[in-house]
Amino acid sequence: MRVLVCVKRTADGELNPFDACAYEAALQIPDSEVILLSMGPDKTEEMLLDLTRLGAKEAYLLCDNAFAGADTLATAYALSCAVKKLSPDLVICGRQTVDGDTAQTGPSLSVMAGLTLIPNVMKILRTEGKLICETRELGEKTVDYPALITVERINRLRLPSIRSKKGTVIHWTAEDIDADKQKCGLKGSPTRVLASFPNKEGKRKCKWIEARELPAVIEEGLAKEKTRLQPAKKSNALLKDIWIVGEGPRLFAESISEDITVIEKERFWQKGDTCLDFALKFAEYARERQPKVILWASDAWSKAAAPQVAALLQTGLCADCTALETDGEELFMYRPAFSGNIVAKIVCMTEPRMATVRTARKGSGEIICALGKGAQNVLADVQTLVQKRNAWNAEKNGVTAGKTGPPERKHGVTAETARWDIAASRMAVDAEMLPYDKQVGLTGKSVNPAVYIAVGISGAVHHIAGMKQSGTVIAINPDREAPIFDYADYGIAGKAEEVIGYLQ
Ligand SMILES: Cc1cc2nc3c(=O)[nH]c(=O)nc-3n(C[C@H](O)[C@H](O)[C@H](O)COP(=O)(O)OP(=O)(O)OC[C@H]3O[C@@H](n4cnc5c(N)ncnc54)[C@H](O)[C@@H]3O)c2cc1C
Structure with a gap:
């Protein structure tokens, strides 16, 4: 089986810890041919070369100015072009990166590359014939290949042996993967960070x-x-035509609008359906109705479905917002970034603007x-x-x-x-x-x-x-x-x- 592992060199120069688990999970699959894929600057090559000593003979590095400044949608797009070229049976991604911290790239990539998704995998139970995995919150899942899984921190990456040899790192530009440059990097990114502030959230007086x-x-x-979950502060001017998927995001929606439509997930999702079945039906409905904003909760199911819908609608999705605000025109989304040390103020340039909001688990x-x-x-x-x-x-x-x-x-x-x-x-x-x-x-x-x-x-x-x-x-x-x-x-x-x- 050909297994492709997506890995990222994080802002502090380390291999993203969840991707280390993804790589180890791939190496443990019997008779697998493992290849690595990363998008990043030149210096990522060194990390990839070291990683090839563990078993993957080849690593591909997407390295081109056209890829710079990519948000999750543009990242997933570039990766999907490479995945299509490499045509693996299985793609394994870490659940999220610890610097970006969105958990969106894997689910969006699955849609763009035509792979069936199993998110939040705790254990790979079977790989012959069909793929069966145990997930963190969605029970046991069985899918056909080609598939994509995102893994939790489920193992420890092995160490290289002294005699292990380095493989090769192949550099690919946007042309090499037939990528449309308009959909790559900053140009292809619907979300923009307007400002960032130190995060004081969570500090209390002891x-x-x-x-x-x-x-x-x-x-x-x-x-x-009993009094903890109070509505968030209401903006002065309000937005029209907001959808919320389930009741979870209601308090957030009420802080920016009085024109709220609740879409129950069961309307597009029957038992046995995959997340993609839901995403396809939901996206078609959203294309017809054209809401201005769609808000999602932050449970495991929503966090898998929302990035798939974003990929289908080619729109921006801001992850894990802790507050929303509007001036009546623009939607400002606030989310913690870099391990929660800062809060970023984000806007989305495309409609519908989408966000997952931190709701009670x-x-x-x-x-x-x-x-x-x-x-x-x-x-x-x-x-x-x-x-x-x-x-x-x-x-x-x-x-x-x-x-x-x-x-x-x-x-x-x-x-x-x-x-x-x-x-x-x-x-x-x-x-x-x-x-x-x-x-x-x-x-x-x-x-x-x-x-x-x-x-x-x-x-x-x-x-x-x-x-x-x-x-x-x-x-x-x-x-x-x-x-x-x-x-x-x-x-x-x-x-x-x-x-x-x-x-x-
Ligand atoms: C990329 C990355 C991701 C990470 N993700 C997570 C994560 O998801 N969750 C997480 O928790 N950490 C995470 N960590 C690790 C994190 O940085 C800390 O190392 C970890 O949280 C420390 O765990 P601790 O507080 O139990 O241990 P320590 O930091 O060792 O603290 C132990 C504490 O116990 C106290 N203590 C000692 N004796 C007693 C006693 N008898 N009674 C009561 N208290 C006592 C000590 O004073 C000390 O404050 C991550 C780190 C990295 C780099």
């Missing part, structure tokens, strides 16, 4: 508390949750107890506590018939009806304390529970990126200078071992 106050602030966080608990490297000694206690509370809740709500009885309450956390979940920092996952699907952050998942209790987590920007939308944040760490306290409403300066008992 109030220091004693460990014994923990139950009370958890209760308070749960009570506050379903599925995680209302109280998340997240464990970092410093919580090693309390892992078992927290696992037992979460499991007991959830078992008791299920019993009380009639979901299970058992005789667990209420968990022992030592210090008075009465949050018995709330769903609890456990999460992890990347260090905790790397130390094999918890599995990867529990990892919160830039290379994990985003969560927004009512209460987030960070135990033994230092608070690196990469972790903050995944939890800063939580309701109330409580941090437990003996190091008062740990950055996590800048993102917490309440701080307990103490060791996890001494504090965790107060959760009971």
Whole structure:
């Protein structure tokens, strides 16, 4: 099988970590012929040459001034021209890049290159005949070849052996791949960054508390949750003709318009349909009706469907917006960039202007107890506590018939009806304390529970990126200078071992 892996050299000169996983996944497919494809400046060649030592004999580098300044649509277009020329059976992309952080290029590329998409792959289960993969949120998926998958951080890229030889890197220009230069680089990019600012979002004023106050602030966080999701600030002038896909983006839509149409995804999507089936029908309807703006939620399904629709409509899509604004004519979209360190103000030059907006994620608990490297000694206690509370809740709500009885309450956390979940920092996952699907952050998942209790987590920007939308944040760490306290409403300066008992 011919497997093509798309890899990017990120802004800091490293191989994008998700692409490293994509490459390793390709190398693990039996009897595969692996080739690499990248778009970037000349200096990408060095990275590609090093990577060929691991197994791919050939790497292709799309390198031409015409490609410079490309947004995700123009990037996907250039890659699609190369993919068509190389005609692989399978294309593997990383879920997202850690600098661009949109997760759009893979899904858009799949449409443009005519490949069936499986997004957010956690495990490749079978490659003979049909392709079967386990995904993060959409269950098990089976598709025919040619296909494209985007992978999560599911493995570690192997190291080269001392005797391994370098392969070749072939440079391709826009002409070499028969690309229309009008669709490449800045010229072919419908989105434009107008300005960028330091990101202050997520910073909170930390109030220091004693460990014994923990139950009370958890209760308070749960009570506050009811008023947390308030409508965003309304613009003075408003836009007309906004579509929202599902109810998820409503609050964002209401901040820029009173003329909102809800399109339920079920209208174009039956059980068993692929995301592409939906995208084709939806795009045709949008072409007929010509809405001005289409807003999508940020669940896994929307984040796969929206880039496919954008590719079909040849329009710009701004990912993960945290705010929208309008002057009555233009739509201004704000999104965090570069690991969340800055916020970019973006416009879209084509219609419909599209955006995915940060909406609440379903599925995680209302109280998340997240464990970092410093919580090693309390892992078992927290696992037992979460499991007991959830078992008791299920019993009380009639979901299970058992005789667990209420968990022992030592210090008075009465949050018995709330769903609890456990999460992890990347260090905790790397130390094999918890599995990867529990990892919160830039290379994990985003969560927004009512209460987030960070135990033994230092608070690196990469972790903050995944939890800063939580309701109330409580941090437990003996190091008062740990950055996590800048993102917490309440701080307990103490060791996890001494504090965790107060959760009971
Ligand atoms: C490209 C990239 C992507 C990344 N993606 C992610 C991501 O998605 N998610 C993520 O989490 N990280 C991610 N990281 C890693 C991130 O930069 C940090 O290294 C990581 O978050 C640190 O994990 P930690 O806080 O558990 O460990 P550490 O930074 O080691 O912090 C441990 C903390 O525990 C405290 N501690 C020690 N003993 C105790 C005790 N007894 N009780 C309580 N506290 C104690 C210490 O004071 C310290 O603050 C990424 C990094 C890169 C480069």
